[in-house]
Amino acid sequence: MFALADCNNFFVSCERVFRPDLEGRPVIVLSRNDGCAIARSNEAKALGIKMGDPLFKIRHIVDRYNVAIFSSNMSLYADFSRRIRSILRESAPQIEVYSIDEAFLDLRGMECDFDAMAKALSRRCQRLTGIPVSVGVAPTKTLAKIAAELCKHYPKLYGGCYMHRPEDIEKVLGRLAIDEVWGIGRKHAPRLKAMGITTAKAFTELSEEWLRRNMGITGLRTWRELRGIPAIDFEHLAHSKQSICNSRSFSSEIYSREELKEQVAKFAAMTAEKLREQHSRCSSLTVFAATNRFQDDAVQQFGNVVIPFPEPTSSTLHIVRAARNAIDDIYASGFGYKKAGVIATDIVPVEGVSVSMFNNAEDQRHRRLMQAIDSINRNDDRSRIVVASQGLNDVKAYSRHRSPRYTTSWDELPEVIVK
């Protein structure tokens, strides 16, 4: 058996921990720049606010129903995520962290009452962190996802955990819309519906041959998982990333070449830092910059340059220089750039990098320099040491409704006033 522990409306729940007055009120959390709704309380969902709705398009709902809005406060959410994970680790020999608010638990080989264990786990998370967590238990990961979802919809009925019993699975799948299934996305769902396949159960009755031909190996895996045959591996080891992307939309368009270079240099520096954090290097870097894609009356530009490195690198100096140079190939004056970013690819572990005959001395110097910079910048919200060519200002962004970093910043601890 596998379990999936999934935090309910995670970002909203984090905000409510320190704002219990928001219980029962519609609450949303916005993306960067206060752009879109990316987390919604049940009350906000009931008002018809959808995932990814731009704030300006739902303004009328927000005003009319007094919806509480928050800018995203990632330091807060990351800290809660860490706390939840440490609780989950106590409950199962292996966990697979799937996202900031979800983790699978490997229950294979464990002998206990899974239902009782999962209920206790949900209660424990709630009590120790204040975050409501739904736990689904089932013989495959896809079925565990469905179980957790059920439990989220009927919290009172299931009390934090739903476990699939073999005799119930068919009934549950018969009532589950095909587009709710993990692995069936916005392309395949309409196609299946047009064929009359509207439920998960109907999907499991398709032939293996049809799946293979029309939805490839991934569709087949989902099909198997729904039929109770594990087809998606449990990944207990967190592996290093194969690509690292840092990109941002700007709160207002950038017209100057130098300003664009500075922004991209910041993204490059962040990327280099992440590479070093996972002990790897990259052999190529993609740099892109684009105008506002929503402005359809204006001429658009999307520039995209790939820079190969002679040897794999994680040096901020190399990566920043490459990114700034790439802007010279992309930039055209007169365009307002709204978004830019860099992507590190061809990532290799640092141990596997062969030593260069020619640049060895420079490599050593950079490595020691980066170690020194990282040790100074570590545990700090913003970097204290930066490359001069990335400028001294932060990437500009709106964040008008950010709550305090209650748990990670000494200056923002909550105050309790006793009268």
Place this chain on the structure above:
DNA sequence: TCTGGGGTCCTAGGACCC
């Protein structure tokens, strides 16, 4: 005025090889 920021895996087709 205002529209997020990350990732993964798979597949088809092209380039190249014998």
Place this chain on the structure above:
DNA sequence: TCTGGGGTCCTAGGACCC
């Protein structure tokens, strides 16, 4: 009218996820 029969590797783009 006629045009072999295999392979491998790489890349771009698609589909999916949070």
